Amino acid sequence: MIRSIHACVLSGFLLGFSILIPLQSVSHAQSASFNYAEALQKSLFFYDAQRSGRLPERGTAPGQNRVEWRGDSFLDDGGTLLHADGSVMTDDIGNPVVVDLTGGFLDAGDNMKFGLPLASAVTMLAWGGLEFQDGYIAAQQWDYLLSILSWAAHYIVAAHPLPNVYVVQVGDGDADHNVWEAAEIVDMDRPMLVCDPDRPGTEPAAEAAAALAAIVMVFERAGGEAAAYAHEADLLGHARQLFAFADTYRGSYSDTHPTIAPFYKSWNGYTDELAWAATWLYRATGEQTYLNKAETSMNTIGEYHTDSTQSWDDKVYGTQILLAQLTGKQSYHDGVQRFLNAWADGAGGIQHTPGGLAFIMEWGSLRYAASTAFCALVYSAVADIPSSLTSKYTTFATRQIDYILGDNPRQSSYMVGFGNNPPRNPHHGTAHGSWKGGSSDELPEINRHILYGALVGGPKSADDYDWVDDRNDYVGNEVTLGYNAGLTGALARLASTTDGQPLDNFPPQESRDAEFVVEARVNYEGSDFIELAVRVDNRTAWPARHTPDLNFRYFVELSDEIAAGLDPSTVIVEPGEYNEGGIISPRLSPWNTSARIYAVEISLAGENMAPGSYKTYSRLVQFRIYLPEKQMLRHVSNWSFISLSDTFAETDRIPVYEGTTLVSGIEPDHSMTCVSVIDLELPLVLAFPCT
Missing domain, CATH: 2.60.40.710 (Endoglucanase-like)
Structure with a gap:
């Protein structure tokens, strides 16, 4: 059974006990050097492997389906939207509202489309493209990023058929998690969960607005077909409408739809999403109204805890960084530095393991470190901060990424298909390729497919030695859209400062067993x-x-x-x-x-x-x-x-x-x-x- 219950790190919530060690005193291989361009190439490939719908023609060029073991899936996703009372939803001229939701990305090793974490990952990917375009270009991955963002934009727009309507989930989480099959052959009802004025969903609608605003800026910078698509599809118009919907009809989506709560409950509420989305719209438009809304929301939040980081549920950290960049106000700089210093120094609830990992909780420990590393690299590039902080944050971020890629006590990578002794059995039904179905412990023993680039959850305790390559251990081996989001941007930054190159003829053809x-x-x-x-x-x-x-x-x-x-x-x-x-x-x-x-x-x-x-x-x-x-x-x-x-x-x-x-x-x-x-x-x- 697939489990995708992503617990949020609450203020003061720590799991287990670990000796706190200042990061600078940790002994590790100082000479560790990795091909960040290759890691970036593979991290982006993971998103190609998560695509749903009618896939492009096969090939290795950007925009093509380069995952030989993935095919079309869930071609019936979507349908006629219904009001809360069961009546058919209609447009302005009385036609039934029918949506085609065959695209998008599957969330994890399951086959669900969860709107909030999907859009959150996309926003992070686009942010990395804006901040570290030179790294993407140096690694020859810019066009692959554009392809992934385009795929995401199509889906978000399709899920937003009317100004005050947004589809926030496709699939039944409980039913889906009782099936262990490849996406291409799953046959079950896939209901849609819809937010509208009667069923508010501030978090996913605001996050979708942020994602589209960020994508618009990436596409405008790219020019050509990408910029033309952003204009023709009116991505910025959709972003404005989604934000207005989120802001006007306020309410937590996991209260509106309680079945979401076991999987992606909004622990922090929606104020941080409103601040995040408004900040992105201000960056995209320059309109003061959005900045005012962002700052009002941040004032409502007040001083936030430092024992968490940017994630699908928590946006205050990224918002502070953006506002520090955009406004230069010292209060935002102070907030960001308080957050990053806690992580870099091992304070405020952050534990540093003997091997050098900044650790806050067992479930997906590496995604928190990767996301914080990305935030540190973005902020370290801000021109008006002291050079000592730039060095400190860059060193911290590089250490976290190197830990993930193999500079750790196990001397093993936590990225599938990369580096020394990488994971081979992530908790992923389609990559497993089992023919017997039923559960993740069925044959074959080793996953039939290599899910290149996927970041597994990682160590479950602060001693760093307890991780095993076990597909059934979904806590340590789950992979998700969100796990790779911060990592991808961080790799782009590091790829811009090193001489690594992407692999030629990637991905290699797989060795096939009998079908x-x-x-x-x-x-x-x-x-x-x-x-x-x-x-x-x-x-x-x-x-x-x-x-x-x-x-x-x-x-x-x-x-x-x-x-x-x-x-x-x-x-x-x-x-x-x-x-x-x-x-x-x-x-x-x-x-x-x-x-x-x-x-x-x-x-x-x-x-x-x-x-x-x-x-x-x-x-x-x-x-x-x-x-x-x-x-x-x-x-x-x-x-x-x-x-x-x-x-x-x-x-x-x-x-x-x-x-x-x-x-x-x-x-x-x-x-x-x-x-x-x-x-x-x-x-x-x-x-x-x-x-």
Whole structure:
């Protein structure tokens, strides 16, 4: 079961006990050096792997689908919006409001679309693009960032069909978290949760406004098609409307929709989101009204605690940094420095581990360190702060990112697919690629796909040694849109100051295992018949897919029988004792009559197989092949029989087809060797070419 309950770090809330060690005294490999450009390349790839909807054509260029194991998913997301009383929502001219929400990003290792953390991650990504564009360009990742932001903008706009309406969730969290399947094959109802004047949702609407305002500035800076899209889609107009909706109809979305609370409850309320969004709109427009609203909200919040950081739930830290940049007021600088000093010095509830990690809680410990590192790097670039603070914050941030990338007591990376001994089994259903479904502890033992760039949750206690690469440990191995958001921006900053380069020919093609597996055994043998059991598995994972048109062939070679006068048309094929949907042809089909090879044709058409539970991924078919009465020759001389016994075993001699396309196994040809038993009383085995 996937768990995505993201606990918020409340003021004064600490888990466990750890010795506090000043960061500067921590012993670690001072000479650690990482290819930040490669890490940035992979961190952005993670967002490509999280895309939902109808994906672009395959390829490795920006805007293409470069994740070979991802395919289209959730193409029915959306639908007609309803008011709280169940009546159909209509537009200004009376038409039903229908939304297409097939795009966007899946939140974590699950298949949910949570509007608040999605938009929060996007805002952070766009912020990093604005602050550290040179790093993106140096790492050749700028166009990939634009592609990800464009995908996000399309979804946010689609979720905002009317000025005072915003869809804040797609999917049922409880139902989704009881399914462990690849996104491409999940089949369940996916309800929408809607906020409107009767059901306010200030946090997600304000965050969406911030995201669009930040994206507009990135796209305007990029120029060309990106700037044209921002204008044509009126992204800034949507941002204004979303903020007005959030500000006018105030209310916490997790109060309006209590089913959200177990997953992304708004612990801090909505005032910080209002301040955050207003600040971004001020930066995008220069309009004093937005600055006034931002400062009013920040005054309402007052002095905030330092034992947390910028996150999907808490925006005061980023807002302070932006206001310090935009206004230069000392009060904002003081607030930011109080926050960053607590993290850099190991004070105010922040623990420094012996290995150098700034630690506040067990659940996703590294995402907090990464987000704070990003904030420190943004603020350290502010021109009017003392150089000593610039050095202090840059050193702290670099230390946190290096810890994540491998400079830690384990000497191991916490980014999937990067560095030394990286995680291989993040808690991610689609990357796992299990065909059995049900839970994360099913086969295969090792994830079939490498979720490049994903930041896992990390150490669960301050001693730094307790993390294990265990997919079932969702606390230490979960991955989310939010985990990578601050990390990505921080990597862009570091990539601008080093000589690293992205990898060529990335991503590499994966090594594939069998997507269709056949196991067979002999059930019974008689003087004139043989009964066989064949089990076919759909283990597709590149990408996972439903296969409603599978069929397979069992080949027999009848040279001796035909030589003795057997008419192949008189051989009868009948169902055995058990059959899971197989349609069995009653007669043999000719395959290569010159070689006297025939086939039992068995269709699984209509059996919508998919890699999930046993009921979906596998079909068992039993069938009997009868020779005519009194036929003396034994008919086991066949291509598919070789190596079969009374125990199920894999075989590649029973080929599987999807429609007419061979997808698994080997068909007989003229160079094969056939085996024949030609006398029941005195068995004589002959081997000869089947020609």
